[in-house]
Amino acid sequence: MPQPPLLRLPVGGRRRRTARVGGVAVVLVLAAAACSGGTGFTDETPTGADDGVDDGTVTVLIGSSGAAETEAVEAAVSAWSSESGIRAEVIVAADLNQQLSQGFAAAEPPDVFYLGTDQFAAHADNGSLHPYLDALPQAADFYPSLLRSFTYAGTTYCAPKDFSTLALIINTDYWAAAGLTDADLPTTWAQLREVATALTTDTHVGLSFAPEWQRIGAFLAEAGGSLTSPDNDRATVDSPENLEALEYVQDLIGSGVAAFPSTLNTGWGGEALGSGSAAMVVEGNWIVGAMAADFPDVRYRVVELPEGPGGRGTLQFTNCWGVAAGTDTEAAVELVADLTSPQAQLAFADAYGVMPSVATAAQQWSGDHPDQAAFLAGADYAHGFPSAPGAAAVLADFNAQLEGLPDADPADILASVHVDLQAVLGG
Amino acid sequence: MVVILGLFLVVPIAMAFWVSVSDWRGVGNPMTGAARFVGAANYSDVLLGDGLATKDLGRAMRNNLYYVLAVVPLQTILALTLAVLVHRRVVAGRGFFRSAFYFPSVTSSVAITVVFLFLFSATGAVNRLLAVLGVEGPNWFADPRGVVHLALGAFGIRAPYESGPVLLGLSWWNWISGPSVAMCVLIVLAVFTTSGTFMLLFLAALQHLPGEVEEAAVVDGATPWQRLHRITVPMLRPTLFTVITLGLIGTWQLFDQVYTGTQGTPGKTTLTPAYLSYQTSFQQQEWGQGAAIAFLLFAIIVVSTLVGRWLLRERDTTAPHRLRPARRPGTGSGS
Known part of the structure; x- marks a missing residue:
């Protein structure tokens, strides 16, 4: 609860005092209700620097499980960046869903972002996602059951980045x-x-x-x-x-x-x-x-x-690499193609214990993690969100x-x- | 002044109101054609529907209502008591006590929430203390049972039959559940953190009360309790009104503790309209419904403030009359 401000009551006749207190109360109520409005569209988006709508920088908003994941993503993105010559920046969200929502509301969303299965449909429904899956060279390699979680109204929007x-x-x-x-x-x-x-x-x-x-x-x-x-x-x-x-x-x-x-x-x-x-x-x-x-x-x-x-x-459980509609989509999709390649995914798997979302990397992953084979075996019969x-x-x-x-x-x-x-x- | 009020008060409220009657889905500026007018559809979805949105609002309203009913009287009484205690000139080290009682109020509510999460965990300090007393404490933050249901259950009364929803998608048995055990912790937390602030308000008012009236009452032979009940409290009425109003506003807006601590769990019994509004907007992208909930909350706060004002309204009695208790029985002024 917000700490109420301290009020010094105005002095005056008793009648008038009550009336003024009432006035103060109404102003307080108004201010308080404005604060709890729950609509963030007047806020500056906290996603940080520019979003690459015009300046060519690809921003990547991630919700990280910890330092290992952050470092792995940063390394992969900067490797892509130096190879492609396109500037890219990784931003670690404190509250991914909220920052994403604020970005879209302010029309300044990040170009590439983690998107959970529970959030996916709402964002696909309101038109904030760019469907790019077919443009990926490895589109056919993803597990179909994972893609189902990112299919809405017949369109598969985004590529699963890994799964558990x-x-x-x-x-x-x-x-x-x-x-x-x-x-x-x-x-x-x-x-x-x-x-x-x-x-x-x-x-x-x-x-x-x-x-x-x-x-x-x-x-x-x-x-x-x-x-x-x-x-x-x-x-x-x-x-x-x-x-x-x-x-x-x-x-x-x-x-x-x-x-x-x-x-x-x-x-x-x-x-x-x-x-x-x-x-x-x-x-x-x-x-x-x-x-x-x-x-x-x-x-x-x-x-x-x-x-x-x-x-x-x-x-x-899976997340996908969402790409915002209408921003710098071409560079963003290139980046996603790189981040979902078997090599990149195997590196992520080593760094923070997920499984690659492409079947072509399964064999090597099993070889690297024989003690976790049971997780991968589940891919054949798992239900999604x-x-x-x-x-x-x-x-x-x-x-x-x-x-x-x-x-x-x-x-x-x-x-x-x-x-x-x-x-x-x-x- | 007009610019500042307009920019930070009128415009945001107007925009939020527009969102609450539009189908804006959180993409782009709602003022530039990204949203269409849908009338009261969002309001009817959350108030009159038979779906989850209505049920959630019903739960949130119920939870917060019990929270308000518990916190506002408790914190007001506690604050007044503390103020009267530390106001006395005879108390040794009253400066220390004033600071000590005020301390929780200046601590970040997030920090206090985290401390409470540890204190009230299943094997936390509170339950260990209870164990010393031979009581097996509940698993506070994981216990969704309402205290009224628990009390009725102790007498063997269970949900008698399923009556179906009566208001906002909840059955009357669900409405009378009382605050859940988890919510009770939040109630204690709120009383603990805000009483110090309100104590300060009462203390400031006490120090401005004329000493002669008190002396006259002493001369007339009034007992300390009579002096408090018949003189001090009636003279504190404007402050009492402020404290209750601020209390109502603050308690209806319960958000921090839910956001940082419970996220509405267990069993949605710490869900509140403010948190529901946030969740509906930011998690479900139903911005219209979220804004509608915020405005309903606003309406509730205005109404409860007006009710509080009416209950504490100035009556044409003066303090001396009040020394004769038989004169106006049952005025129920709350003083």
């Missing part, structure tokens, strides 16, 4: 201590429940994952469920498959063999695993870097998620309801999310 999938991460010391061997690695839901039970002790739970679609969605996929039909036309949330998945998750939590990270007093699954509060977690590629940085002594292995009643399933404007808000609501899953009726949750998702899909 979810897998099961196991603390190998706990695994051995519970007397489990490689033969016990869970391949079905029933086995997952068994090992989670075996791994649960007084000091840690067997399994942990955050109460959000971005983790529990893997169980929906394993049950054979989904959020939307493949063409994103209609919602398929309220299905028996999804219900079975939520009931399974509810049972895991209810029986005490699984817990959300927050109830283990940790911020996310990686912390739950690293701090020893959980023996297994459902997390993605990013956990590798986090474990190396924060918990270098914890030994773990990465295996594929077990099959559910609907077969294998996991979720994939539904690309529809408003879907992000629906999933945020889904997540809010999933927080209450232990005490809630899964059928109610699915029914309400189904209605909301159908509404944004244009039903």
